[in-house]
Amino acid sequence: MPSKSKSDSEKAPLGLTLSAIGTLLFLHVPLFIIFLYAFTTDEATYSFPLPGVTTKWFGVALQRADLWAALTLSVQVAVVSTFVALILGTLAAAAVYRSNFFGKEAISFLLVLPIALPGIVTGIALRSAIGTMNIPFSYWTIVIGHATFCVVVVYNNVLARFRRMSGSQIEASMDLGANSFQTFRYVILPNLGTALLAGGMLAFALSFDEVIVTTFTAGQQSTLPIWIFSQLTRPRDRPVTNVVATFVILITFLPILFAQRISAQSADSEGGSK
Amino acid sequence: MLNRASTYLYQRPKLILALLLGPPMFYMLVVYVGSLFALLINSFFYLEEFTGLIVRQFTLRTYLQLFSPTNLGIFGRTAGMALAVTIADAIIAFPLAYYIARYASPRMKTFLYIAVTLPLWSSYIVRVYAWKLILAKEGIISWFFHLFGLQPVLDGILSIPAIGGSSLSLSPIGMFITFCYIWLPYMIVPIQTALERVPKSLLEASSDLGANATQTFRNVILPLAFPGVVAGSIFTFSLTLGDFIVPQSLGNSRFFIGQAVYSYQGTAGNIPLAAAMTMGPVVIMITYLLIARKLGAFDAL
Numbered sequence: 274m275p276s277k278s279k280s281d282s283e284k285a286p287l288g289l290t291l292s293a294i295g296t297l298l299f300l301h302v303p304l305f306i307i308f309l310y311a312f313t314t315d316e317a318t319y320s321f322p323l324p325g326v327t328t329k330w331f332g333v334a335l336q337r338a339d340l341w342a343a344l345t346l347s348v349q350v351a352v353v354s355t356f357v358a359l360i361l362g363t364l365a366a367a368a369v370y371r372s373n374f375f376g377k378e379a380i381s382f383l384l385v386l387p388i389a390l391p392g393i394v395t396g397i398a399l400r401s402a403i404g405t406m407n408i409p410f411s412y413w414t415i416v417i418g419h420a421t422f423c424v425v426v427v428y429n430n431v432l433a434r435f436r437r438m439s440g441s442q443i444e445a446s447m448d449l450g451a452n453s454f455q456t457f458r459y460v461i462l463p464n465l466g467t468a469l470l471a472g473g474m475l476a477f478a479l480s481f482d483e484v485i486v487t488t489f490t491a492g493q494q495s496t497l498p499i500w501i502f503s504q505l506t507r508p509r510d511r512p513v514t515n516v517v518a519t520f521v522i523l524i525t526f527l528p529i530l531f532a533q534r535i536s537a538q539s540a541d542s543e544g545g546s547k
Numbered sequence: 548m549l550n551r552a553s554t555y556l557y558q559r560p561k562l563i564l565a566l567l568l569g570p571p572m573f574y575m576l577v578v579y580v581g582s583l584f585a586l587l588i589n590s591f592f593y594l595e596e597f598t599g600l601i602v603r604q605f606t607l608r609t610y611l612q613l614f615s616p617t618n619l620g621i622f623g624r625t626a627g628m629a630l631a632v633t634i635a636d637a638i639i640a641f642p643l644a645y646y647i648a649r650y651a652s653p654r655m656k657t658f659l660y661i662a663v664t665l666p667l668w669s670s671y672i673v674r675v676y677a678w679k680l681i682l683a684k685e686g687i688i689s690w691f692f693h694l695f696g697l698q699p700v701l702d703g704i705l706s707i708p709a710i711g712g713s714s715l716s717l718s719p720i721g722m723f724i725t726f727c728y729i730w731l732p733y734m735i736v737p738i739q740t741a742l743e744r745v746p747k748s749l750l751e752a753s754s755d756l757g758a759n760a761t762q763t764f765r766n767v768i769l770p771l772a773f774p775g776v777v778a779g780s781i782f783t784f785s786l787t788l789g790d791f792i793v794p795q796s797l798g799n800s801r802f803f804i805g806q807a808v809y810s811y812q813g814t815a816g817n818i819p820l821a822a823a824m825t826m827g828p829v830v831i832m833i834t835y836l837l838i839a840r841k842l843g844a845f846d847a848l
Binding site for chain 1: 549550552553554556557560563564567568569570571572574575576578579580581582583585586589639640642643645646647649650657659661662663664665666668669670671672673674675676677678679680681683685686687690728731732735781785786788789790791792795796804805808809812818821822825828829832836
């Protein structure tokens with residue numbers, strides 16, 4: 274597939290190309306297999322080749338109230354966590370971009386900690402803190418957990434955009450008599466737009482399929498990933514799980530593709546400068 | 548009014564900074580770091596076994612429990628798996644990262660970059676589930692072995708004591724494959740980044756000075772790519788260390804750190820022990836991060 278590349282670099286050795294293709298297949302074929310299994314007629318095992326093909330499980334999945342409840346919860350949590358992350362991430366990025374202060378280096382470290390430390394650490398830490406303070410586990414405790422690791426993706430995206438934005442625009446705006454709020458509204462915000470969109474999409478995807486922290490911060494409710502996890506350990510509805518898994522792949526892939534597209538476009542429109 | 552507020556703020560950059568930094572720092576420090584701190588404190592309490600109550604009194608006895616043979620076994624098993632996964636991922640990731648960094652055309656590069664990062668951001672649980680399907684006794688892998696009459700080979704692999712099991716989906720080897728699969732993108736991206744920073748002139752200089760392709764690769768490219776490997780290994784190692792979804796879904800009854808923590812805090816209600824147990828990965832990760840920083844891995848992140 275890369276044989277028609279017009280780049281001036283020399284051609285890759287065959288062995289390298291083949292192993293690169295092999296790795297790509299390794300990354301993507303398993304997801305395709307889930308898609309395949311969504312159509313199986315086999316209810317009790319994961320047998321392959323599929324004994325038969327049917328589309329009835331999509332209908333069955335649509336009828337399941339527990340799935341709808343899990344989906345609604347997941348979407349609600351993801352939307353609110355994304356919203357919180359957008360605000361906190363943008364504020365932190367703005368502070369780091371515009372000022373020098375003691376401990377500035379520590380900010381990035383602090384924000385990246387929730388995704389650098391194993392999820393189980395974040396999970397149990399929040400759980401014991403929530404438990405100690407006798408806060409009932411609820412929808413909001415899930416959001417609190419998700420927001421901690423969503424902030425960093427917004428922060429990274431917005432900070433990168435700030436750094437590519439030229440300061441002269443802001444100066445020009447101020448010189449022309451706009452006050453800080455007007456400058457923010459008419460100059461900074463439009464510039465940040467796509468970075469916020471991209472960061473928000475990634476945060477949404479991250480929250481939507483998070484499972485480790487959620488198992489610790491959720492009470493009795495189950496989000497869609499938790500529902501899938503329960504099926505992984507005690508499979509009861511195999512065909513329906515296949516359908517749900519296919520759906521989760523789609524719903525998380527789309528925002529990420531979209532986010533990458535807008536990031537790429539805005540990089541192009543700025544001449545690809547870094 | 549707004550103008551006055553604007554001027555007021557403009558003259559007080561420290562106030563602006565406080566307003567900007569306040570909410571995110573409050574959240575991260577109070578909610579997140581505060582929780583981590585509470586966890587640390589909890590690890591110095593202990594569970595009174597007769598009453599089942601947590602005694603809030605400074606003690607090191609919970610940490611002593613970590614050195615029981617069972618818990619040491621859990622640590623060793625988990626760290627061994629994390630190490631194996633990290634090495635395997637570095638080997639699997641390198642060719643693709645190298646291809647993307649050196650040979651792909653710009654359009655191809657964008658495509659490949661998306662192909663690699665798409666699974667990085669999404670569907671963690673679904674990707675574990677995929678391997679439950681693939682590795683199942685009646686699943687694709689078995690079918691494949693069967694097709695080529697290699698059933699005895701598969702049975703042979705599964706009968707190896709430490710890594711085998713009744714089927715691939717219930718064995719350490721199945722977990723290993725799944726872990727490698729799930730964390731692979733985290734290894735590809737930093738290696739690719741490191742490789743892209745290798746200036747072409749260095750490679751030209753190397754060949755001008757008479758090195759052949761293999762020598763250039765070994766003496767120029769590999770050392771410069773190493774920080775990328777270390778950066779990637781931070782993720783593969785840390786993520787494997789703390790994961791309990793994969794061992795729970797695909798493993799056998801022998802616990803990993805994540806599972807142990809989960810069960811100690813859940814059914815056993817022994818939060819101090821669970822807390823002390825997580826300090827293991829935390830200490831390992833912090834040490835690891837410090838070493839990695841020395842090796843210059845953070846530049847490749």
